[in-house]
Amino acid sequence: MIDLERIRGDFPILDRIVNGHKLVYFDNAATTQKPIQVINAIVDYYKFHNSNVHRGVHTLSQEATELYESAHEEAAKFIGAEGLEEIVFVKNTTEAINLVAYSLGMWSLEPGDEVVITAMDHHSNIVPWHLMSELKGFKLRIVRVKQDGTLDLEDLADKVSSKTRIVAVPHVSNVLGVVNDVKSIAKIAHEVDALILVDGAQSVPHMPIDVRDLDIDFLAFSGHKMLGPTGIGVLYGRRDILGSMRPFLGGGDMISEVHSDVETGKCTITYNAPPWRFEAGTPNIAGAVGLAEAIRYLRNIGMENVLLHERDLVEYTLRRMEELGKTHVYGPRDPGKRLGVVSFNVEGLDSHETAMMLDSYGIMVRSGLHCAQPLHETLSIQTTTRASFYIYNTREEVDRFIEALKEIEMVA
Amino acid sequence: MLEEYIAKIEKLCGAKNDYVILLKYSSKNEAIEKILGNVDKIELKTGVMKKARHRGKEIRIFTTGKLIIKDAADEDEVKSILEELLS
Incomplete structure (x- = not known):
C-alpha cells in the first residue's frame, strides 16, 4: 500500500x-504534477552543478556529465535495459518515435516493405510513419480496434507478414486505458523478423516494465508523464539495433571524428557510439537530472x-x-x-x-x-x-x- | 474593444466549428455581465454555466471566464459576435 x-x-x-x-x-x-524532490533536484542542478556535458575537463563539467550519464543509468534500471548505451534521451515520446521512423525509415525501408500500426494509436505513432511512407514508398497497415476498445489481435496477426519490417503499437491507450499484450505482439513481430516499437507514454509511468521480459526492440516514453519535467523523454533501443542505426539528427557530441576537405567539399565523419550517436547538440541536462529524481521517487514507492x-x-x-x-x-x-x-x-x-x-x-x-x-x-x-x-x-x-x-x- | 476583454480565441479540439473564448481574468466579471445583457436569449442559468443564444448561435458562458460559441463559420464571425456582445 x-x-x-x-x-x-x-x-x-x-x-x-x-x-x-x-x-x-x-x-x-x-502531464503529471511534480513532487518537491524533482523540483529541488532541478533547482539544485542549476544552483550548484550547471555546465555543459562531455569533453569538458573542468570540475563542473565533470559533475554535470556524471549527473547526466547517471540519469541514463537510472532510466535503464527502471525499465530493465542492459545499460546506458540502450537509453537515448530525447524531448518526449513523439521525438523518440520520430527518431526510429526517420532513422530506420530513411535508411532501411523501401517500396514493398510494410509498417504495421494501429487505429488505437496516438497521432505521434501515426504521423511519423505516414510521413516516412510518403517519402520512401513503403506501405502502412493499420490494425483494427474492436468495439469494446480492445485491439483486434487476429487482425494484427493477419496484417503482420513477411513484408512487415516494423510493428509499432501503443502499450496503453491514452483514451481508454486499455492495456495491450505487447509481449504477444512482440512474438508475432519477431516470427517474421520484424522489429517492434512500443509507445510506452501511458504505460511506463503506471506499471512495472521490463523490456527484456517483454522482448521488445524499442520503447518510447516521456518524463513529464511520470513526475519528471517537460522536455525530456527516453527512447530505449536494443543495443545491437541502435548500434546498427544511422543518426537522426546531426551535430556536436554525436560524432567521434569530423574531417572536411576544402578542395573537394567532402566530409568524412565517424559517428559516436549509442546513445550519444542519437543525442546531437547540448542536451536537456537539467531535464535528465529531474527525470532521474522522478524515477527514484517512483522506485521508492x-x-x-x-x-x-x-x-x-x-x-x-x-x-x-x-x-x-x-x-x-x-x-x-x-x-x-x-x-x-x-x-x-x-x-x-x-x-x-x-x-x-x-x-x-x-x-x-x-x-x-x-x-x-x-x-x-x-x-x-x-x-x-x-x-x-x-x-x-x-x-x-x-x-x-x-x-x-x-x-x-x-x-x- | 475585444483586446480589453478577450485573452484568447481558439477552435475546440475535434469540434469543426466550435470556438472557446478565454476572457481576461481582470475584466471577466464585467465581460460576463455585458454578454448576459446583450444576448438575444438566455435559455438556462445554473451556478457554473449559462446557456444562451445570439444570432442563432448557441453560446455557453462559464463563471470561470470561458465562453463557447458553437457552429460559427470562422473566427471572424466569432469576433463579430463578441463585438456585439461586449459593446
Whole structure:
C-alpha cells in the first residue's frame, strides 16, 4: 500500500485552490504534477552543478556529465535495459518515435516493405510513419480496434507478414486505458523478423516494465508523464539495433571524428557510439537530472504499488459512475484490462462543456480527441472527456468528481 | 474593444466549428455581465454555466471566464459576435 498522505505532501500544487475549490488534478495522461524532490533536484542542478556535458575537463563539467550519464543509468534500471548505451534521451515520446521512423525509415525501408500500426494509436505513432511512407514508398497497415476498445489481435496477426519490417503499437491507450499484450505482439513481430516499437507514454509511468521480459526492440516514453519535467523523454533501443542505426539528427557530441576537405567539399565523419550517436547538440541536462529524481521517487514507492493504487481508483470510479444516469463510459468495464484512464461523455453536453463545468468545481480533466482521432472515429464518438489518475489521487477526489457530474447531469 | 476583454480565441479540439473564448481574468466579471445583457436569449442559468443564444448561435458562458460559441463559420464571425456582445 502507498502512503497517500505523505505522497500528497510532496506535491505543492495540490494545495492550490482553483475556481474556489481545492484542486483535483485528473489530467495525468496529459502531464503529471511534480513532487518537491524533482523540483529541488532541478533547482539544485542549476544552483550548484550547471555546465555543459562531455569533453569538458573542468570540475563542473565533470559533475554535470556524471549527473547526466547517471540519469541514463537510472532510466535503464527502471525499465530493465542492459545499460546506458540502450537509453537515448530525447524531448518526449513523439521525438523518440520520430527518431526510429526517420532513422530506420530513411535508411532501411523501401517500396514493398510494410509498417504495421494501429487505429488505437496516438497521432505521434501515426504521423511519423505516414510521413516516412510518403517519402520512401513503403506501405502502412493499420490494425483494427474492436468495439469494446480492445485491439483486434487476429487482425494484427493477419496484417503482420513477411513484408512487415516494423510493428509499432501503443502499450496503453491514452483514451481508454486499455492495456495491450505487447509481449504477444512482440512474438508475432519477431516470427517474421520484424522489429517492434512500443509507445510506452501511458504505460511506463503506471506499471512495472521490463523490456527484456517483454522482448521488445524499442520503447518510447516521456518524463513529464511520470513526475519528471517537460522536455525530456527516453527512447530505449536494443543495443545491437541502435548500434546498427544511422543518426537522426546531426551535430556536436554525436560524432567521434569530423574531417572536411576544402578542395573537394567532402566530409568524412565517424559517428559516436549509442546513445550519444542519437543525442546531437547540448542536451536537456537539467531535464535528465529531474527525470532521474522522478524515477527514484517512483522506485521508492514501487511500481507494483503504483499499479495497484491506480487499479483501485479505476475500479472505484467505474463502480461509482454506474450511479450516473446520463454518463457513458468508454472502453472495457473490467478494471483488470485497463489502467487509470476513464473517458466518457455526458448526454446533452459536448466533451468541452463537461470539462469546463468540471473546471468550475476545481476538477481538471481533458476534452477533445486526445490526439487519437482514428480511435474516436472507430468508436463513432466525436470527442470525449477524459479523467486520468496518478499516485497522488484519492477516492475522496473521485467522490467529488462523481458529485460534480451528478450536478452537471442535471443541467445537461 | 475585444483586446480589453478577450485573452484568447481558439477552435475546440475535434469540434469543426466550435470556438472557446478565454476572457481576461481582470475584466471577466464585467465581460460576463455585458454578454448576459446583450444576448438575444438566455435559455438556462445554473451556478457554473449559462446557456444562451445570439444570432442563432448557441453560446455557453462559464463563471470561470470561458465562453463557447458553437457552429460559427470562422473566427471572424466569432469576433463579430463578441463585438456585439461586449459593446
